[in-house]
Amino acid sequence: MSAKVQRGQSEESLGRMSDESAEAGGVTRRTVLRLGAAGGAGAALVAAQGFGGPLLSQRGLLGADGAFAATSAALGDTLFYIEAFPTSPLILSPFSDPLPIPKAAVPVPKSEYSAWAKTPGPGPGEQSSLGNSQHQIWPSDIGYPDPIVYKFDVQVDTHAFTTSQVLPIDSSGRPTASFDVSGTTFAAGTKRTLPLSTIYGFNGTFPGPMINAEYGKPALVRFRNRLDENPQNLDRQDFGAPDLSFLTHLHNGHTAPESDGNPHYTMRYGPQYEGYRPKMSCDNLYLNWPAGGLDAEKQSFLWFHDHRMDHTGSNVYKGMVGLYPIYDPKNGLDMGDERRGLRLPGVRTNNPDGSFDVKYDVPLVFFDARLDDGVTTHQDMHDGMGEFPAAKNPATHPEWWGKSFYKHFPNHGFVGDLFTVNGTAYPVMEVKRRKYRFRFLDASIARCYEFKLMSSTQGPKSSVSLGYTGDELQGQYRIPDAQQCMKFTQIANDGGLLPFPLVRDSFELWPAKRREFIVDFTKYQDGTPTTKGDVIYLTNVGKMLNGRKMDSYSRIGLDPAYMVPMLKFVIGDNPPVPDYSQMPAPTKMLRPLPYLPGNWQNMLDNRLIFEVQRGSAGGEMEWLVNGKAFEPATVATSLKNKAGLTPLAQQRKNSFNLWEIRNGGGGWIHPFHLHMEEHRVVMRNGQDVTGGVSATHPDDTGREDLINLDPSESTIIYRGFRDFVGPYVAHCHNLAHEDHAMMFGWEVTP
Numbered sequence: 010m011s012a013k014v015q016r017g018q019s020e021e022s023l024g025r026m027s028d029e030s031a032e033a034g035g036v037t038r039r040t041v042l043r044l045g046a047a048g049g050a051g052a053a054l055v056a057a058q059g060f061g062g063p064l065l066s067q068r069g070l071l072g073a074d075g076a077f078a079a080t081s082a083a084l085g086d087t088l089f090y091i092e093a094f095p096t097s098p099l100i101l102s103p104f105s106d107p108l109p110i111p112k113a114a115v116p117v118p119k120s121e122y123s124a125w126a127k128t129p130g131p132g133p134g135e136q137s138s139l140g141n142s143q144h145q146i147w148p149s150d151i152g153y154p155d156p157i158v159y160k161f162d163v164q165v166d167t168h169a170f171t172t173s174q175v176l177p178i179d180s181s182g183r184p185t186a187s188f189d190v191s192g193t194t195f196a197a198g199t200k201r202t203l204p205l206s207t208i209y210g211f212n213g214t215f216p217g218p219m220i221n222a223e224y225g226k227p228a229l230v231r232f233r234n235r236l237d238e239n240p241q242n243l244d245r246q247d248f249g250a251p252d253l254s255f256l257t258h259l260h261n262g263h264t265a266p267e268s269d270g271n272p273h274y275t276m277r278y279g280p281q282y283e284g285y286r287p288k289m290s291c292d293n294l295y296l297n298w299p300a301g302g303l304d305a306e307k308q309s310f311l312w313f314h315d316h317r318m319d320h321t322g323s324n325v326y327k328g329m330v331g332l333y334p335i336y337d338p339k340n341g342l343d344m345g346d347e348r349r350g351l352r353l354p355g356v357r358t359n360n361p362d363g364s365f366d367v368k369y370d371v372p373l374v375f376f377d378a379r380l381d382d383g384v385t386t387h388q389d390m391h392d393g394m395g396e397f398p399a400a401k402n403p404a405t406h407p408e409w410w411g412k413s414f415y416k417h418f419p420n421h422g423f424v425g426d427l428f429t430v431n432g433t434a435y436p437v438m439e440v441k442r443r444k445y446r447f448r449f450l451d452a453s454i455a456r457c458y459e460f461k462l463m464s465s466t467q468g469p470k471s472s473v474s475l476g477y478t479g480d481e482l483q484g485q486y487r488i489p490d491a492q493q494c495m496k497f498t499q500i501a502n503d504g505g506l507l508p509f510p511l512v513r514d515s516f517e518l519w520p521a522k523r524r525e526f527i528v529d530f531t532k533y534q535d536g537t538p539t540t541k542g543d544v545i546y547l548t549n550v551g552k553m554l555n556g557r558k559m560d561s562y563s564r565i566g567l568d569p570a571y572m573v574p575m576l577k578f579v580i581g582d583n584p585p586v587p588d589y590s591q592m593p594a595p596t597k598m599l600r601p602l603p604y605l606p607g608n609w610q611n612m613l614d615n616r617l618i619f620e621v622q623r624g625s626a627g628g629e630m631e632w633l634v635n636g637k638a639f640e641p642a643t644v645a646t647s648l649k650n651k652a653g654l655t656p657l658a659q660q661r662k663n664s665f666n667l668w669e670i671r672n673g674g675g676g677w678i679h680p681f682h683l684h685m686e687e688h689r690v691v692m693r694n695g696q697d698v699t700g701g702v703s704a705t706h707p708d709d710t711g712r713e714d715l716i717n718l719d720p721s722e723s724t725i726i727y728r729g730f731r732d733f734v735g736p737y738v739a740h741c742h743n744l745a746h747e748d749h750a751m752m753f754g755w756e757v758t759p
């Protein structure tokens with residue numbers, strides 16, 4: 010191992026990691042990255058062997074030394090070619106399961122957590138069960154009350170995507186054979202009930218719990234790893250971190266590094282490992298304190314998800330997703346009570362346990378999956394690294410028929426063909442004749458969506474019945490005669506309330522993005538009142554056949570035949586009490602933007618520059634930032650800026666700067682995420698966008714934690730680095746890209 014690798018890391022922790030590798034019976038993926046740091050050929054060799062040497066050599070892709078002899082493009086295409094995906098069985102009764110609407114998580118009473126063997130607290134060693142980490146800021150340090158305490162166990166459990174019967178089909182849409190765990194084969198045409206999928210979830214559910222948070226009231230979550238327990242003796246299949254470790258990131262809380270799920274932190278402090286392993290616990294402290302203590306920095310909808318280095322995609326796909334709407338009680342502005350403040354839709358009930366629920370304020374989590382067809386070979390380069398020896402891959406797994414399917418290294422990112430909302434495929438929701446607030450979250454690995462509200466006289470038809478095959482079957486249903494019937498009023502994006510609402514016909518949702526909307530179910534866009542029993546479909550019109558980028562969407566031109574219904578709204582009764590909410594006019598100020606210095610252009614020459622690009626080494630280092638794979642022991646270095654400097658990605662606490670994030674490739678999009686503070690896009694492709702609405706990215710006007718980078722785009726963002734010190738990360742939120750090294754470390758220094 011090279012000296013470079015060991016920088017900032019103790020011999021002891023490295024030694025422990027190699028022991029673990031030996032225990033796991035294979036080379037860890039982190040080791041592969043290490044070899045990469047020592048020399049590209051070494052990494053390529055390991056990657057090639059893991060991937061299947063004979064196959065590569067048959068294809069003329071292995072040199073005499075066993076390293077890849079191919080260009081990255083040929084290699085990438087080979088990987089893509091080899092990675093076949095199953096076709097999910099067709100759901101026969103869509104829009105019959107109700108949309109699950111989460112209830113607020115229940116806090117742990119003080120009487121209970123005071124009796125824990127290790128109580129949450131501000132002292133040295135009290136941040137995790139490892140006893141070597143401390144909360145940087147305890148609520149009392151900022152004049153806040155003690156945190157509300159939650160306990161979420163990370164558990165093995167089951168999940169049903171549908172209760173409907175399904176018809177097994179092949180990629181041509183023809184009925185095909187199916188299987189079960191006992192080895193039975195069912196003839197083509199046999200309708201089946203789906204087996205339950207095994208998940209790793211917060212409290213064993215998908216989506217996991219929802220914390221309704223409030224500014225000024227900190228929350229502390231004790232995450233405990235119980236993934237080693239398997240009381241139902243469930244088959245764990247071949248994805249999810251093989252060592253059963255996890256790491257939780259509250260995306261994008263203004264959170265100290267020890268509670269933020271940063272792999273950059275985690276590898277160096279606390280667990281000194283990629284995540285928290287079984288029987289370990291950590292207390293993530295979410296202060297619910299806006300950056301700088303400023304109202305203008307308040308957010309409105311966060312989510313928490315796994316961030317375990319190298320396996321974030323598979324852990325998230327396996328269920329580690331939770332929700333975190335955050336309300337602002339100051340002057341009643343946005344406190345979940347539509348009679349006060351901005352009068353956004355919401356009827357609040359305070360629960361005796363200290364939590365509260367808000368009716369008519371509904372999170373919608375979008376997640377695409379694939380279900381095993383029993384005949385697709387499970388094979389990717391990681392199978393050669395001993396990650397799941399019991400699966401004996403490459404192999405088919407008829408015993409897993411109908412359960413969720415995932416492979417770690419889909420070269421272009423993973424897209425599913427079964428679309429779910431709040432964990433249910435094609436659900437239905439009965440709505441009152443009133444206004445609703447919907448909080449949209451894309452929790453998918455790589456899929457982007459574009460949503461419209463549409464009506465139809467003929468209703469949905471299965472894509473199979475319309476003659477589609479192959480990738481065009483994705484989404485399973487279409488509405489050939491759909492017409493837009495309502496508009497969305499956007500009130501927030503990932504950074505919180507927008508300065509002003511935006512009225513939109515449709516909007517895109519990229520991975521990890523949040524966008525919030527008011528929908529008025531009393532009337533259509535032409536003013537006609539709705540009537541009881543009317544049906545409106547939330548429809549995906551953005552087609553994305555693989556993880557590269559969308560194939561058709563409004564900005565480049567829609568495929569008029571691609572209208573996939575995802576959620577059916579049925580108009581119900583008038584509400585039992587009046588709707589006191591108000592639809593904000595386009596001129597209504599929701600939340601003013603934070604201060605931007607008038608002379609921000611003066612900072613351009615000294616900006617930090619990060620370019621994201623597909624690498625030439627392939628394998629574990631497929632996706633790079635500034636030509637480098639993620640290295641948790643170091644901070645990244647900027648490309649040379651106009652001032653001729655290449656600064657380290659270090660910022661003084663309470664400073665501000667411009668960072669340029671650039672997509673160096675023309676073939677892919679990247680949803681690029683920066684931890685810890687919201688930013689504001691000030692330039693896109695060389696154009697100053699501070700003055701108004703950007704044509705390509707309309708809500709660039711607000712604060713964000715994700716930059717949507719179209720192919721070859723460049724953005725310059727302005728952001729602060731306030732309140733905390735220590736290591737953080739920034740990374741692509743196409744989780745296949747993140748897990749294959751498109752991430753960099755940066756830090757805030759005292």
Ligand SMILES: [Cu+2]
Pocket residue numbers: 678679680741742743746747751
């Ligand atoms: Cu990416």
